[in-house]
Amino acid sequence: MLMTAEDYRESLRRYTPRIFINGSQVTNVADEPLLAPGIAGVGVTYDFAHHPDHVHSLTAIEASSGKTVNRMLHINRESKDLLSKLEAVRAVCAESGCAQRYLAHDALNGLYQATKRTDDRHGTDYHQRFIHYLHRVQDEDLSLGIAMTDAKGDRSKRAGEQAKRDVYVHIKERRPDGIIIRGTKAIVTGAPYMHEFLVMPCRTHPAEDADFAVACAVPVDAPGITIIARPAGRRGEASAKFSAKYGQSTGVVQFDNVFVPHEQVFLAGETEEGGFLTTTYATHHRQSCIGARAGFGDLLIGAGALMTRANGLDFEKHGHLRDAMVELITITESFYACGVASSVYCEQDPAGSVMPHPVYSNIGKLLLATKIYDMHRIAHLVSGGLIVALPGPDEDHNPETQASLSAVLSGRPDIPTEQRLEVARFIEDLTVSSQAGWYSVMSLHGGGSPEAMKREIWRNYPVSEKTDLVERLLDRDILDEGQKVTDQPGKCCEKGC
Numbered sequence: 001m002l003m004t005a006e007d008y009r010e011s012l013r014r015y016t017p018r019i020f021i022n023g024s025q026v027t028n029v030a031d032e033p034l035l036a037p038g039i040a041g042v043g044v045t046y047d048f049a050h051h052p053d054h055v056h057s058l059t060a061i062e063a064s065s066g067k068t069v070n071r072m073l074h075i076n077r078e079s080k081d082l083l084s085k086l087e088a089v090r091a092v093c094a095e096s097g098c099a100q101r102y103l104a105h106d107a108l109n110g111l112y113q114a115t116k117r118t119d120d121r122h123g124t125d126y127h128q129r130f131i132h133y134l135h136r137v138q139d140e141d142l143s144l145g146i147a148m149t150d151a152k153g154d155r156s157k158r159a160g161e162q163a164k165r166d167v168y169v170h171i172k173e174r175r176p177d178g179i180i181i182r183g184t185k186a187i188v189t190g191a192p193y194m195h196e197f198l199v200m201p202c203r204t205h206p207a208e209d210a211d212f213a214v215a216c217a218v219p220v221d222a223p224g225i226t227i228i229a230r231p232a233g234r235r236g237e238a239s240a241k242f243s244a245k246y247g248q249s250t251g252v253v254q255f256d257n258v259f260v261p262h263e264q265v266f267l268a269g270e271t272e273e274g275g276f277l278t279t280t281y282a283t284h285h286r287q288s289c290i291g292a293r294a295g296f297g298d299l300l301i302g303a304g305a306l307m308t309r310a311n312g313l314d315f316e317k318h319g320h321l322r323d324a325m326v327e328l329i330t331i332t333e334s335f336y337a338c339g340v341a342s343s344v345y346c347e348q349d350p351a352g353s354v355m356p357h358p359v360y361s362n363i364g365k366l367l368l369a370t371k372i373y374d375m376h377r378i379a380h381l382v383s384g385g386l387i388v389a390l391p392g393p394d395e396d397h398n399p400e401t402q403a404s405l406s407a408v409l410s411g412r413p414d415i416p417t418e419q420r421l422e423v424a425r426f427i428e429d430l431t432v433s434s435q436a437g438w439y440s441v442m443s444l445h446g447g448g449s450p451e452a453m454k455r456e457i458w459r460n461y462p463v464s465e466k467t468d469l470v471e472r473l474l475d476r477d478i479l480d481e482g483q484k485v486t487d488q489p490g491k492c493c494e495k496g497c
C-alpha cells in the first residue's frame with residue numbers, strides 16, 4: 001500500500017521509541033511540534049507518489065515482485081530507474097529542502113548488491129532474507145533511518161583498537177536465533193520519525209575486527225535503543241519562511257544490547273563484503289545527494305530571481321547580476337549533469353541491479369560539497385544586506401513602525417513591500433540562519449567527507465587508458481597487458497580485477 005503523508009504520520013503512532021530532545025523525553029512523535037517539520041519533509045515523498053505531476057518518478061515497479069512501490073524503496077534495474085530516482089529526489093527536495101527518505105533507497109540498493117556477493121562467496125543465505133525484508137518494507141511503505149556513521153572515537157585508530165568499544169556498533173553475542181548488537185551510531189537523519197533502522201558498517205574493517213562488520217534491520221522501538229535527537233527545522237519562528245514548515249532532525253542512536261533475529265541480519269562478520277557494502281551504498285547515496293542539492297539549487301535560483309526583481313533590478317540591464325545567476329545555474333546543473341551521466345553510464349551488478357557510475361557520482365557529490373558555499377555567496381550577492389538586517393517579523397504588526405518601515409523598505413513599485421520582505425526572509429532562512437549552516441555541513445560531510453570522494457574518483461578513474469593513449473601517440477612501445485602495473489589503490493592490475 002502506498003501511504004499518503006497523513007497515513008505516514010498516523011503510522012508513527014504504532015511505535016514507542018525512547019527519544020530525548022533538548023533534555024526532555026518525547027512520547028508522542030506524531031504530534032511533537034519539535035519534529036513536525038521533519039515529519040512534513042518525509043511526508044512529501046509519500047504525497048508525491050500520488051501526485052499526477054510526480055507519480056511517474058516517485059513510483060516504480062519492483063522487478064522481484066511485480067508490485068508498484070515508492071521510488072525511495074525501489075531496486076534499480078536499468079539506467080532509466082536511476083534517472084527517475086534522480087528526478088524524484090530533486091523534486092522532493094525542491095519542495096522540502098531535504099526529504100530524507102532517499103537514504104533508504106541507497107541503503108536497500110547497496111544491501112541488494114552486497115548480500116548477493118556475500119552469498120556467492122560464502123554460501124550464506126543473506127540475499128534471500130534481504131529480499132523478504134525488502135518486500136515487507138515495500139508493502140508497508142516504511143521509512144528507514146540509515147544508521148551507518150559510527151561515533152568512531154579516535155579517528156587514527158581502527159574499531160578494535162578503540163578504548164571504548166561502544167564507539168562502533170558491533171556484535172556482542174551470537175545466538176542460535178540471532179545476534180545481540182551494541183554501540184553508537186552518531187548521525188542518523190530523521191531518526192525519531194523513522195519506522196526502522198538499517199544498521200550498516202561505515203568503513204572497511206580488517207578481519208580481526210569482524211564483529212564490527214554487521215548489517216541488520218531493527219524497529220526504532222526495539223528494546224535497548226535510545227535516540228537522542230535535535231529538533232527538526234525552526235518550528236514556530238515567524239521569520240523561518242521555509243524551515244518552520246520543513247526541516248530535518250538528526251539523532252545519535254545508542255544500541256544497548258539490542259537483539260536482532262536472524263531474518264533481519266544481512267551481514268555478520270564478513271569484513272570484505274562489509275567494505276563492499278560501504279562503497280556501494282556511498283555510490284548510490286552520493287548520486288542521491290546530487291539530486292537533493294539540485295533541488296536546493298532550484299530554491300536559491302527562484303528566490304534569487306524574485307529578490308532581484310523586487311529590488312527593482314533587471315537582469316538584462318545589469319550584467320553582473322545576470323552573471324551571478326548564471327554562475328548559480330551553472331553550479332547546480334553541472335553537478336546535476338554528473339548525476340545524469342552516472343545514470344547513463346551505470347554499472348550492471350551480478351545481483352541483477354544497476355549502480356550509478358562511481359566516477360560521475362563521486363565527482364557530482366564532490367562538486368556540490370564544496371560549491372554549496374558559492375551557492376550561498378551568490379544568493380547573498382544578488383539579494384543585498386536586507387537578508388540579515390531586516391527587523392524581525394514582529395515589526396510587521398507593530399502600529400508604531402509598520403507603516404513607516406513598509407514605506408521605506410519597498411523596492412519595485414508594483415511589487416508589494418511584504419512580498420519583498422518575504423523573499424528576503426526566505427533567503428535568510430536558507431542561507432544565513434542555523435538551517436543554512438546545516439545545509440552547508442550536510443552538503444560537505446553527508447555521504448562522506450570530500451576526501452572519501454577523492455579517493456573513489458582516483459580509485460575508479462581509468463588513468464591507464466590515458467597513459468596508453470599518450471604512449472600510442474608518441475609511438476612508444478607499450479608493455480604487454482600482463483606486465484602492466486598500476487599505482488591506483490584497490491587495483492591489482494590494469495584490468496582492475
Ligand SMILES: Cc1cc2nc3c(=O)[nH]c(=O)nc-3n(C[C@H](O)[C@H](O)[C@H](O)COP(=O)(O)OP(=O)(O)OC[C@H]3O[C@@H](n4cnc5c(N)ncnc54)[C@H](O)[C@@H]3O)c2cc1C
Pocket residue numbers: 103145146147148149150152155156157187188189190250438441442445446447448449450451452
Ligand atoms: C546533516 C547530516 C546528516 C547525516 N545523515 C546521516 C545518516 O542518516 N546516516 C549516517 O550513517 N550518517 C549520516 N551523516 C554522517 C556523514 O556520513 C558523516 O558526517 C561523514 O561520513 C563524516 O564523518 P564524521 O562526521 O564522523 O566526520 P569525521 O570522520 O570526524 O571527519 C572529519 C574530518 O577528518 C577527516 N578524517 C577522518 N578520519 C580520518 C583519518 N583516519 N585520517 C585522516 N583524516 C580523517 C575527514 O576527511 C574529515 O575531513 C550525516 C551527516 C550530516 C552532516
